[in-house]
Amino acid sequence: MNITVLHGQNHKGSTYHITKLLLDKVTTENDTVAEFNVNGIDDCIGCFQCIIKGEESCPHYDQVSAVMKALEAADVIIIDSPTYVMNVTGQLKTFFDHMAYRWISHRPHPSMKDKIGVAISTTAGVGAKKTTKMIASQMFWWNISKTYQLPVISAAMGWNQMPDKKKQKAERQTTALAKKIRRKIGHVTPGIRSRFMFFVMKQMHKGMDYSPVDMKYWKEQGWI
Numbered sequence: 001m002n003i004t005v006l007h008g009q010n011h012k013g014s015t016y017h018i019t020k021l022l023l024d025k026v027t028t029e030n031d032t033v034a035e036f037n038v039n040g041i042d043d044c045i046g047c048f049q050c051i052i053k054g055e056e057s058c059p060h061y062d063q064v065s066a067v068m069k070a071l072e073a074a075d076v077i078i079i080d081s082p083t084y085v086m087n088v089t090g091q092l093k094t095f096f097d098h099m100a101y102r103w104i105s106h107r108p109h110p111s112m113k114d115k116i117g118v119a120i121s122t123t124a125g126v127g128a129k130k131t132t133k134m135i136a137s138q139m140f141w142w143n144i145s146k147t148y149q150l151p152v153i154s155a156a157m158g159w160n161q162m163p164d165k166k167k168q169k170a171e172r173q174t175t176a177l178a179k180k181i182r183r184k185i186g187h188v189t190p191g192i193r194s195r196f197m198f199f200v201m202k203q204m205h206k207g208m209d210y211s212p213v214d215m216k217y218w219k220e221q222g223w224i
């Protein structure tokens with residue numbers, strides 16, 4: 001099993017450590033883990049080149065292509081972010097902007113429907129659920145069929161300050177989640193919402209040539 005982890009932050013605080021707890025429990029010696037963070041990626045400049053010409057035409061393609069390829073190669077994609085002002089970090093949002101061309105409305109990677117996504121966030125008090133929901137929503141639009149969310153209240157400004165009770169709860173949650181993931185691997189099927197959205201996009205690409213690159217891609221995939 002290939003696991004790709006995308007950290008929405010560069011520092012090793014509560015969020016990083018919760019992800020590590022899950023990784024320790026879900027990974028076996030036969031698995032491969034690739035970890036990235038999204039710091040240092042330039043902001044999307046809104047040039048639309050990825051959509052109208054192709055992703056290689058993005059001025060930041062060299063900064064994002066390794067991560068994108070690792071996402072495509074993964075069976076399980078774990079994305080984490082501390083909750084900042086009730087949402088993901090700015091740098092993770094920047095990466096998500098660069099993935100717009102991979103939305104189901106454009107050129108979703110064909111392997112995405114077989115993958116499991118995991119969205120993790122920690123918050124001092126409120127907002128972690130909103131943050132994991134935001135990450136899960138991106139995964140849905142990338143056409144990932146099954147996503148688990150792990151929002152955690154750290155009640156802290158860092159891992160060393162996180163109360164033992166909260167850490168023990170996180171231990172239990174990550175143990176349960178690791179079991180769910182291992183059971184689900186190889187048995188992922190798109191749900192009704194995914195299938196419906198794919199059908200809608202199919203009709204759209206059949207009827208509207210708003211992006212020749214997208215339409216060509218859908219034809220090459222044999223989807224239209």
Ligand SMILES: Cc1cc2nc3c(=O)[nH]c(=O)nc-3n(C[C@H](O)[C@H](O)[C@H](O)COP(=O)(O)O)c2cc1C
Pocket residue numbers: 012013014015016082083084085086087122123124125126127154155156157158159
């Ligand atoms: C810029 C910034 C914004 C934050 N926004 C929120 C927030 O909206 N709600 C909240 O409860 N905690 C907020 N926090 C606290 C963090 O979410 C919390 O400490 C989290 O566990 C930090 O994770 P980390 O240790 O991985 O950095 C914020 C912290 C920072 C630095």
